[in-house]
Amino acid sequence: MAGSIQAFEQESDSSLAARVARQDESALAALYDRHSTALYSLLRRILRDESACEEVLQDVFLHLWRNAARFDQERGALRGWLLVMARNRAISHLRKRTLGEPDDVELYAVSSDPRQDTVVVQNDLVARVRGVMSQLPGEQGSLFEMAYFEGMTHSEIAERTGQPLGTVKTRLRTALTSLRRAFE
């Protein structure tokens, strides 16, 4: 048993996803163990409701279970796919509207960089992103959070904050420019 657990820990996401596509329940459990904390943390931040978090978290992994055969490792990292799916569904739940993107694995292809699948690179990247996010000036940071965690559009943010639409756009774009630097 310990041997098989070790094997799971060393097995890549794409290999596990391939096994999920063959309806291997233990592979799904391994992917859940690996990614559920990141997804659940995001869902808690967006939804702030335990039952809604569970509903969306289960929904994401059930979608993976039913659609793993369509996941193409060449088109992106599994974690990115799961995170985008979780965020979209959480915001749809929160706002009672879709974020705009259909629920399609093709559109969840989030990276063509295979290095994203390694823990070391991901951890480094996450540290850099955290650094960028923590250093955003107050107004930029709060506007970005409205968009990211509440799913608000430019116009909705402008309406809520009373800022001119052009100002909101400029501040969000500046925040995103900073974010892009973390990936360079």
Next chain:
Amino acid sequence: MMNGHPQFDEAFDLYALGALDAQERGEMESHVKQCRQCAEKLAEARQRIAVVALSVPEVRPPEQIKKRLMDRVHSETQAAATGARRRHDDVAAPAKGTAGVFDFFRRPSLAWSFAACAALLAVVFAVRSSHLQQQLSQQQQLASLQDSAAHDRLVSGLLTGNDTQRVLLTEAQGPSHPEGRVYYHPSRGLLFYANNLPALPAGRAYELWVIPAQGAPIPAGTFQPNARGEGSVILPALPSGVTAKAFAVTLEPAGGVPLPTGPKVLVGAPA
């Protein structure tokens, strides 16, 4: 915003973020469909936006979520295996009848056995999947599938329960060609399938009724038969705890009526 490439590369990030308003989103979507270069940039933007999610403080999900998830997955696996066996049987024994999930009902001496229940279970899943694909949008399918495991458990429990009433419905008058079967439990619900039903006149529907031991008939859903005369009602909304003394199908205006008005097509009572 643009007719060609976006003016700023941050537009891809804004799209992935969901911050663009409807018109800007539409323009971006139209453009990336025909621009491979921008589609790549959008994929990279999605990655950046996804990684931001990892910057929130970590909270481990409660253990029971995983257990409930795996229970649902296991339930789906079992259901799929049952359906696969049923499909294999259809292929392996073509002489038993023509293709179609309702072949089950064409067997005249069908017993209410466990094997029959398992076969019907496969029919239920096949019908549900077919109905979903034919009648619902993708988004509606996803919403429906969220409850699919619970639905499957209800159907399975109803089909195999020792206390489920199993009632054969036959034609009210004339030679007995149309035939229906009801699985009913006062608290678990109702499943109904029929075959050999005559085609409906325009603007009409078949309506299923639960005839309670006391009181007026209770509508249990309308249905339209397919081209082979097969129809079904699966887990309709019904009041709980009603003891049924009979079941019936009548011909009614499309959309149904609160009380039966048309001729009886099928009737049956528990033994």
